[in-house]
Amino acid sequence: xxxxxxxxxxxxxxxxxxxxxxxxxxxxxxxxxxxxxxxxxxxxxxxxxxxxxxxxxxxxxxxxxxxxxxxxxxxxxxxxxxxxxxxxxxxxxxxxxxxxxxxxxxxxxxxxxxxxxxxxxxxxxxxxxxxxxxxxxxxxxxxxxxxxxxxxxxxxxxxxx
Numbered sequence: 116x117x118x119x120x121x122x123x124x125x126x127x128x129x130x131x132x133x134x135x136x137x138x139x140x141x142x143x144x145x146x147x148x149x150x151x152x153x154x155x156x157x158x159x160x161x162x163x164x165x166x167x168x169x170x171x172x173x174x175x176x177x178x179x180x181x182x183x184x185x186x187x188x189x190x191x192x193x194x195x196x197x198x199x200x201x202x203x204x205x206x207x208x209x210x211x212x213x214x215x216x217x218x219x220x221x222x223x224x225x226x227x228x229x230x231x232x233x234x235x236x237x238x239x240x241x242x243x244x245x246x247x248x249x250x251x252x253x254x255x256x257x258x259x260x261x262x263x264x265x266x267x268x269x270x271x272x273x274x275x276x
Contacts, residue, residue, distance in 0.1 A: 121275070122274055123272060123273070123274045123275075124272075124274075125173055125272055126168070126169040126170060126171065126172030126173025127168075127169055127269070128165040128166060128167065128169035128170070128172060128178075128179075128268065128269040128270075128271070129267070129268050130162075130164035130165040130168060130179070130266070130267050131258075131264060131265070131266045131267075132153035132155050132159040132161045132164075133153070133154050133264035134151040134152070134262070134263060134264050135151065135152045135154035135159070136151045136152070138151075138154065138158075139152050140153065141153070141159065141160045141194065141195060142160055142161065142162055142220065142225060142234075142265065143160070143195070143218070143220065143235075143238055143248055144160065144162075144163055144194070144196045144234065144237035144238045145230060145233060145234050145237055147230075150224055151224070153264065153265060156184070156190065156191055157190055157193040157195070157198060158192065158193065158194050158195055160194070160195025161265045161266060161267040162195065162218050162238070162248065162269075163194075163196065163198055163238065163241070164179055164198065164267070165269035166202075166216045166242070166246065166269045166271065167179050167182075167183075167199060167202040168269065169216060169269040169271035170202050170203065170206050170213065170216065170273070171202060171205075171206070172271075173206075173211070173271045173273045174205070174211050174273060175209070176205055176209060179198075182202070182205070183198060183201075196237065196238075196240075196241040199238065199242050200242075203241065203243050203244070206273065210275070211273040211274070211276075212273065212274050213242060213243065213244035214244065214271075214272035214273060214274050215244055215245040215246065215271070215272050216238070216242055216244065216245070216246045216247070216269055216270070216271045216272075217246075217247045217249075217269065217270050217271075218238070218246065218248050218249070218268070219248075219249045219251060219267065219268050220248070220249070220250040220265060220266075220267045221251055221252070221259050221265065221266040222250075222259040222262075222264065222265035223252055223260065223262050224262065226250075227249075227250035228250070231248055231250075235247060235248050
């Protein structure tokens with residue numbers, strides 16, 4: 116638990132989703148036409164979900180599952196942007212301001228580079244603070260390297276306004 120004098124806190128989030136070829140691909144608050152979708156209770160947006168987990172963790176508000184889990188039917192099919200916006204609202208209601216969020220997507224597809232700025236803008240609009248996005252592969256190793264899904268990690272910085 117943070118003390119009343121803690122001016123800054125950080126949180127870390129991780130999310131993983133397998134590909135579901137029957138779903139549209141939504142990642143980093145964007146649709147990716149022609150790419151396999153991601154399975155999940157909501158839209159499977161691993162980047163947005165990792166960002167939510169980082170924000171919730173930093174604020175001491177639990178995690179994605181405890182806030183929007185499969186036992187919460189009202190969040191079924193929710194977009195990553197909707198989850199991020201709601202999470203940012205909850206974080207601010209808990210007395211924190213959001214400094215920034217940094218997200219890294221791990222996977223072979225979709226290729227993030229050409230749409231990085233667009234994805235950062237979409238995620239930042241949902242969060243109401245700067246979001247930076249990077250991507251990497253695992254050089255053929257593990258489930259992401261075999262093209263079975265996508266993983267994402269995120270870090271969020273919160274401060275007391």
